[in-house]
Amino acid sequence: MAETTKTKHEAIISHQKYGRYTLPAAVVVLVIFHAVGFWGLVFSGEPVYFQQLTPLNLLLTCALLFSFHRCWHKSFILFAVIVFFAGFLAEAVGVHTGRLFGNYSYGNALGMKVWEVPLLIGLNWLMLVYSTGHISNYARLPWVAKAVLGALLMVLLDYFIEPVAMHYDFWSWQGGLIPFSNFIGWFIVAFLLQLYFQRTAFLKQNPMAAYIFLVQLAFFVSLNIHL
Numbered sequence: 001m002a003e004t005t006k007t008k009h010e011a012i013i014s015h016q017k018y019g020r021y022t023l024p025a026a027v028v029v030l031v032i033f034h035a036v037g038f039w040g041l042v043f044s045g046e047p048v049y050f051q052q053l054t055p056l057n058l059l060l061t062c063a064l065l066f067s068f069h070r071c072w073h074k075s076f077i078l079f080a081v082i083v084f085f086a087g088f089l090a091e092a093v094g095v096h097t098g099r100l101f102g103n104y105s106y107g108n109a110l111g112m113k114v115w116e117v118p119l120l121i122g123l124n125w126l127m128l129v130y131s132t133g134h135i136s137n138y139a140r141l142p143w144v145a146k147a148v149l150g151a152l153l154m155v156l157l158d159y160f161i162e163p164v165a166m167h168y169d170f171w172s173w174q175g176g177l178i179p180f181s182n183f184i185g186w187f188i189v190a191f192l193l194q195l196y197f198q199r200t201a202f203l204k205q206n207p208m209a210a211y212i213f214l215v216q217l218a219f220f221v222s223l224n225i226h227l
Helices: 002-042 047-051 054-066 074-097 120-136 143-167 180-199 209-225
Strands: 104-106 171-173
Touching (some): 002 047, 002 054, 002 209, 054 120, 074 104, 074 120, 120 143, 120 209, 143 171
């Protein structure tokens, strides 16, 4: 019994000693991975190879983000499932009808598709709603205003994603022009999901969330500059 207590005590001390390095280490990994992706797309001379790594980039980013989530209660799992499928279904409706965002179609860079929509798109919606929702919670605003702020942050990121997505075969717009309806549709869907984020009950103290958004924003702004 004494040996077990000693082992637990040593584990606690080790966690306290090295735990403070986990967030900086995760941020460094996130930055390096995106920096390598940026170099590969812009300077390597083999952008197609790095385009094929886009699903891996998204999966790694999500793994880093949700590794810092605490309290995986039923309410959070339900939130994650609903946002994943809501985002995916919104894209499916958009692709097949053109009514939500405009007329567009997905390329092959984002991996396996169901109903002509990459499965990873649902994960991307979850990651963006979750990370921007955390950022909006830093503001001292009513919960509805926080939902508006979170949706606007998602539209801001999408503004810089769109030209990159067209250039690197993530998706393409009919006529090669990004319609204003895309941003209106994005805001509406994002706002509804941000309302859900604000009202659902789970621990919202993920220190990685803001870094995820900021690194992705810097990544896509930089790619826009070099298109």
